[in-house]
Amino acid sequence: KTYSPTDVESKWYAYWQANGFFKAKANPSKKPYTIVIPPPNVTGVLHMGHMLNNTIQDILIRRKRMQGFEACWVPGTDHASIATEAKVVAMLKEKGIDKKNISREEFFKHAWEWKEKYGGIILEQLKKLGASCDWDRTRFTMEESLSEAVIEVFVELYNKGLIYRGARMINWDPQAQTTVSDEEVIYKESQSKLHFLKYYAAENNASGSHAQLEYFTIATTRPETIMGDVAIAVHPDDKRYKHLHGKKFFVPIIKRAIPIVTDEHVDMEFGTGSLKVTPAHDLADYKIGLKYNLEVIDVLNADGTISKSGIIYVGEDRFVARKKIVKQLTEEGYLIESKDITNKVGTSERTGAIIEPRISTQWFCSMKEMAKPTLENVLNGHIQLHPKDKFTNTYKYWLENVQDWCISRQLWWGHRIPAWYDEKGNFVVAKNKEQALNLFNLKFNTQPSTLHQDEDVLDTWFSSWLWPISVFDGFKDKNNADFKYFYPTDDLVTAPEILFFWVARMIMAGYEFTGKAPFRNVYLTGIVRDKQGRKMSKSLGNSPDPFELIDKYSADGVRFGMLLASPAGNDLLFDEKYCEQGRNFANKIWNVYRLISGWEVDKNLTINQKDIRYEWFENQLNKSISEIEEHYDKYRISDALKSIYKLVWDDFCSWYLEMAKPDFGSPIDSLTYEKTIGYFESILKIIHPVMPFISEELWHELKPREPKDCLIVADYPTIKNHNESIVNQANTIFELISQIRNYRSTKGLSPKESLSIQLFDNLNDFQRQALTNFDLIIKKLANVNQIEIIKTKNEKSTLILVAQMEVFIPMDDNFDIEAEQEAKIKELEYLKGFLNSVNLKLNNEKFVANAKPEVVAAEKKKKSDAEDKIDAIEKSLKAIAK
């Protein structure tokens, strides 16, 4: 019977679901353990980043479930306002429908249809991976009750004065025709031209008596905005221009006169030390404009074309206009030169369009106050970031410099802003129209005949920042059982890219609305890259298809492989090799089962209850468990996997099973059989969180079980004390066995050829005990027929030094004297050098005086051990020479 992962995986996933093992409910007799999924975009399909992220969450939740927690993993999706709207608009376009020609209601109908059809594919895909989410709890950020929470929060924050409406410089995405937040602007290097333009003096135009400048040289990368120029700014201390303060110059082409103003922010050293002030299209300029109360001339339309205020090139796209204007400037002699430069251009995270800074009336959420507890509780460790060092500083910097959050978006797909306007433009903020009318009465003492709601919707993150609270209906009813039990949640697993977008804001919301942190730990995963270190992207085509990987290597194998190569916070340089290693590991485990299941038990065979094999393995197992648990507790998941791998492959398979397995054809005693089954069960438990499918399969293959007796809900092994001495004894013996095997290998002897060995009688208690305890093990695993303790060194033999023991293997006919001598001389040289360095230390008075006594003692022991060894080898060399 061979292992067939595909069938096994779908079988057990269905079984777990059918038995409700993923479900969690408020259960006061247990401790809760809660994770909320970072809701993937409803439009999304599973990619490698999701694979990594959700595997980690599943490992955490499965482990806690087995440890007896009421483990609750809440799944769901995000409505992803911009991204989804873009997809729906594109879909409509294909059908020949223009968004502009349909009503909001019609658009919504199409959007919801689209969402029902394509949305949430990603959640189905997660099931393939084995994600043990409580699917009954699946939420969507735009479902009714979550929308209500968003509206409620908006109203509450508005009433607290933390949300306000105002005209500010915002980031405008001309493609999506909406604002985007500062965090959604990605600055990209680009090759641009810096144009130097002549701004002629408006007075004393003919050069002459006053020795004034005939023209001012201004540099700009955006010549299409000159029509919006309202001033030229220079540094107040710039001597070159002091005499010009207040004088006027002409904007090229349109010849509008603008004054010279001063501002500290102008860099005297840079360029000509002067800049054109275009308040409508640059934040710095806007500030200067405010200072001098300058006019704001917006030369751009919402779609990025030149507006009527631009006078020339009206209706042309800004980049077309730029080219044309440069041409005209050249022709009319305004252009001095154009230089190639690299600068950073802001682009929209979602559409990639070049962002235009623009003055616009928008809704903002004030951040300063909410930032305080958000920062404090991370710095004091109440909320822990993993890894801490890498992220705490940037987190701190961001929160200390946080700007108000522009939360309105000129889209339809999202939560509509609950502000209501009358014809005069007065407005109130209220949950619904009815309350709005009442408020108008109170506030303005009027009863408007028509009332219309704000056309804009809220930034997607304005709903996702409430996620850990809203999924438990914490806004609807703060006292509901689920919310009280599962909130605050425990761990959040997410990508560092959204640390500010989402994580920081969830913490703000947590403190603002519940007074509590929304989670205790934030595990920040790395970015999945290809093996050359490039980000995975569609355009590069370097991202493997997750399902092909699963088909090829099994979900267990992929899970194991990804995590093995992915320390917390480090990027994952993905290589299929890791999945292959995971598959091989699964196969190894499968073969354990094949071995054990082939054993024939003979009840008449008896064996000592305290056999060293059990004693050693139980101690080793406990030692490994405590290591693994320590790794998990510190969120070092890949280290935990490495420990698991070693425990299974090396300790259990290579050593324990080799000790325990009977000779071919021979039966096994029932005690060893039972013990081995028990160990294997412990191992399956440890493996389960990482490789849930194969472990569950073997759990049931191993023995008949009750329908509900599943590994997914079995008790996870607990940390127990272990006897370090036994473990060390074993390691010494394993070293000895390896050395004997090595001897055989270098001498070209067959493993079948039995050897006899002799040990010189200078053994300490530890060694003597180890040899006694493991006598049979050595004989079995190294194929040794006799182990003799000798008082006189056998000079006609090969000497092996292992862990301070002198082991002699008597010569036989194949003995190669020269090779033996060579090897010994080499070892002698090394030992003498080593002895020399130890002596240097011990002869150093300062060392002896300052070092800790135990360190000095250790050095002394090194010295005598080395001397003994040298002596032994020298004697052996002499003997060979005879």
Added chain:
RNA sequence: GGGAGCAUAGCUCAGCUGGUUCAGAGCAUCUGCCUUACAAGCAGAGGGUCCGCGGUUCGAACCCGUGUGCUCCCACCA
């Protein structure tokens, strides 16, 4: 321009309080094995200027300074 993280075997990374866990693991490579659980395997082996340079210390992969090189974050140089 400011800040952070990293640099250890061919690759990916451990290395916690400076000292026998001190130079390690896995993968890859090489050698020998189709030894009835497993060739997706078994038994072995080789492989290092712990990025460079200074310093502190009896002692540095580890602490300090400095240089270099990657990676990331933040910032309104026209």
